Amino acid sequence: MTNPAVAVRGLTKIFPVPLHRQSIVAVRDLDLRIEPGEVYGLLGPNGSGKSTTLKIILGLVSPTGGRTEIFGRDSRLVESREAVGFLPENPYFYKYLTGEETLRFFGRLCGLRGVLLKNRINELLDLVGLSKARKRRLGTYSKGMLQRIGLAQALIHDPRLVVLDEPTAGVDPAGSREIRDLILDFKRRGITVLLSSHLLAQAQEICDRVGILADGVLVREGHLQELIAIENQTELVIADASPQLVNEIESFINRSNAKLIERRKSTTTLERLFIEATTKNHEARMSNEEGITKQK
Amino acid sequence: MQIEMTDRHYRAFSFARINAITFNTLTELTRLRVFYVLLVFALFLIGSSIFMAQFSFQQEFQILKDISLGAMSIFTSLLAIVATARLLPQDIEDRTVYTILAKPVPRFEYILGKIAGVLLLLAISTLVMGAAFLLILYAREQAAVHATVTHMSGAPREQVADAMRAIRSSAFNVDIFPGIIIIYLKACLLAALTLFVSTFASTNIFTIVVMAFIYFIGHLQATAREYWLHEHSSGVITRIFLAVVALLFPDLQAFNLVDDIVAGTAISMALFAKTAVLGTFYTTIYTLLAAFVFYGKEL
Ligand SMILES: Nc1ncnc2c1ncn2[C@@H]1O[C@H](COP(=O)(O)OP(=O)(O)OP(=O)(O)O)[C@@H](O)[C@H]1O
Numbered sequence: 265m266t267n268p269a270v271a272v273r274g275l276t277k278i279f280p281v282p283l284h285r286q287s288i289v290a291v292r293d294l295d296l297r298i299e300p301g302e303v304y305g306l307l308g309p310n311g312s313g314k315s316t317t318l319k320i321i322l323g324l325v326s327p328t329g330g331r332t333e334i335f336g337r338d339s340r341l342v343e344s345r346e347a348v349g350f351l352p353e354n355p356y357f358y359k360y361l362t363g364e365e366t367l368r369f370f371g372r373l374c375g376l377r378g379v380l381l382k383n384r385i386n387e388l389l390d391l392v393g394l395s396k397a398r399k400r401r402l403g404t405y406s407k408g409m410l411q412r413i414g415l416a417q418a419l420i421h422d423p424r425l426v427v428l429d430e431p432t433a434g435v436d437p438a439g440s441r442e443i444r445d446l447i448l449d450f451k452r453r454g455i456t457v458l459l460s461s462h463l464l465a466q467a468q469e470i471c472d473r474v475g476i477l478a479d480g481v482l483v484r485e486g487h488l489q490e491l492i493a494i495e496n497q498t499e500l501v502i503a504d505a506s507p508q509l510v511n512e513i514e515s516f517i518n519r520s521n522a523k524l525i526e527r528r529k530s531t532t533t534l535e536r537l538f539i540e541a542t543t544k545n546h547e548a549r550m551s552n553e554e555g556i557t558k559q560k
Numbered sequence: 561m562q563i564e565m566t567d568r569h570y571r572a573f574s575f576a577r578i579n580a581i582t583f584n585t586l587t588e589l590t591r592l593r594v595f596y597v598l599l600v601f602a603l604f605l606i607g608s609s610i611f612m613a614q615f616s617f618q619q620e621f622q623i624l625k626d627i628s629l630g631a632m633s634i635f636t637s638l639l640a641i642v643a644t645a646r647l648l649p650q651d652i653e654d655r656t657v658y659t660i661l662a663k664p665v666p667r668f669e670y671i672l673g674k675i676a677g678v679l680l681l682l683a684i685s686t687l688v689m690g691a692a693f694l695l696i697l698y699a700r701e702q703a704a705v706h707a708t709v710t711h712m713s714g715a716p717r718e719q720v721a722d723a724m725r726a727i728r729s730s731a732f733n734v735d736i737f738p739g740i741i742i743i744y745l746k747a748c749l750l751a752a753l754t755l756f757v758s759t760f761a762s763t764n765i766f767t768i769v770v771m772a773f774i775y776f777i778g779h780l781q782a783t784a785r786e787y788w789l790h791e792h793s794s795g796v797i798t799r800i801f802l803a804v805v806a807l808l809f810p811d812l813q814a815f816n817l818v819d820d821i822v823a824g825t826a827i828s829m830a831l832f833a834k835t836a837v838l839g840t841f842y843t844t845i846y847t848l849l850a851a852f853v854f855y856g857k858e859l
């Protein structure tokens with residue numbers, strides 16, 4: 265029997281509020297089980313307890329009740345963190361370090377050194393597209409770049425599980441698309457992903473399974489496809505159809521037992537439009553950034 | 561690569577991890593402007609003592625030693641408090657502590673790395689200031705020798721040799737070294753105590769104010785204790801009370817050997833050893849207390 269990547273049983277977290285009688289229940293009696301290789305999305309509105317749950321799983325915050333395990337090892341044990349990489353919400357790193365130094369620091373904390381570490385740093389900087397900015401201090405990084413160095417940092421020791429707290433918060437659509445592709449790449453390589461988000465469209469694109477938290481309680485959970493599929497409906501998307509053909513299909517449908525619910529022109533998404541419109545500028549900006557590095 | 565990495569075994573204690581945190585802390589501190597301001601100021605004080613003394617060379621050396629060792633003592637103490645006070649709160653506020661502790665890093669290693677970084681910084685500044693001080697002392701000694709030789713050009717050789725010996729003994733005495741080490745240990749103690757206070761303080765200002773308070777009480781403590789013992793009988797409760805006070809407010813006056821050095825009094829080996837052990841003991845205790853509080857801290 266293999267251990268689940270993450271097991272949470274009966275987790276409750278109550279934050280006392282100093283000088284007040286009542287206290288905040290951030291998480292209430294939560295059960296989760298995430299299998300190896302899954303991409304699991306923890307969804308919920310602001311303040312629903314997503315970050316708190318992730319922090320408890322990583323042993324950063326102690327639970328009021330219940331237990332959490334990572335690959336069968338209690339979260340309270342330091343060694344449970346060997347196989348996990350974490351990207352906190354709005355991460356800040358040491359501003360005075362360059363991208364490269366940041367990765368070196370975190371690599372050393374994971375016991376890496378020498379050529380192995382050096383290669384790993386190059387590999388990751390390439391992966392997250394920061395090779396050109398490696399010698400720049402993080403103080404000069406944009407939010408998207410910080411998020412990407414955070415992702416690289418989480419991967420430095422080649423973990424089997426990565427925990428990402430709102431990985432695309434504050435990142436532009438092109439950037440969040442890149443992050444999405446990275447996450448799909450983790451999945452292909454068999455890395456388990458646990459992420460939190462309130463951006464539902466994105467979660468829908470990448471998650472195998474989702475759980476929805478509201479006020480610290482898990483209100484829904486299941487495989488994404490099952491949760492959102494409308495069982496008795498089918499969509500057709502047709503290109504270059506003449507109006508006659510469409511009318512014919514429609515009358516064909518009307519003659520059967522089925523019912524046509526909607527007929528409309530396909531639209532592009534705002535996201536795709538945004539990306540098409542900004543890619544040129546984005547490339548120009550990238551080469552600008554390069555220019556800045558060279559000047560320094 | 562995959563295999564190599566998953567093959568590594570977790571070790572409960574790792575110098576490599578502590579080293580990484582130590583040198584990162586050192587980098588952080590040396591990029592603080594306040595460090596250079598304080599250091600330049602201390603060096604300036606040490607240097608300026610040259611111009612303050614235009615009396616006999618004995619007086620000149622005394623003033624030079626008094627000012628320089630005094631400046632070193634104040635600078636290292638100030639640096640220890642100011643630099644340490646913001647280390648943990650900053651990391652917690654910036655959430656960098658999450659990223660660090662989400663790696664397989666035990667909390668006490670994190671604390672150990674932080675304090676070691678500060679102690680390293682203090683050691684470097686003490687060395688820099690000590691070197692500046694000894695250089696100036698040496699330069700002044702040479703100048704005095706030179707002046708005396710010119711002045712006494714007609715005098716008999718015996719007399720010149722006597723004068724030289726007088727200059728040398730009043731300029732340089734071996735006790736300067738233990739004196740500097742004790743100054744360093746006092747700063748280490750203050751750094752560890754500051755770290756401890758900052759584990760439960762809510763703001764940097766609080767930590768610094770508490771430390772300023774402890775600093776002054778610590779200098780008065782010995783006198784107060786004598787007075788107390790004089791007034792009250794030394795029962796068990798009194799002793800426990802005094803022990804607690806001594807733990808919270810270390811007797812900083814015990815680390816003040818500058819006056820002895822300036823006066824040229826020899827620092828006995830026993831006194832040095834006793835003070836050094838006391839300093840190391842306090843530093844260790846405070847670091848352990850800091851680690852203990854931090855271990856149970858809700859981040
Ligand atoms: N250290 C703390 N002390 C007191 N209350 C806290 C603390 N951390 C979180 N909370 C409370 O716990 C609840 C859950 O917070 P949490 O940060 O887990 O929410 P979240 O789902 O991550 O929200 P967001 O989407 O805004 O990031 C909130 O009501 C919050 O105010």
Ligand SMILES: [Mg+2]
Pocket residue numbers: 314315316353429
């Ligand atoms: Mg959150």
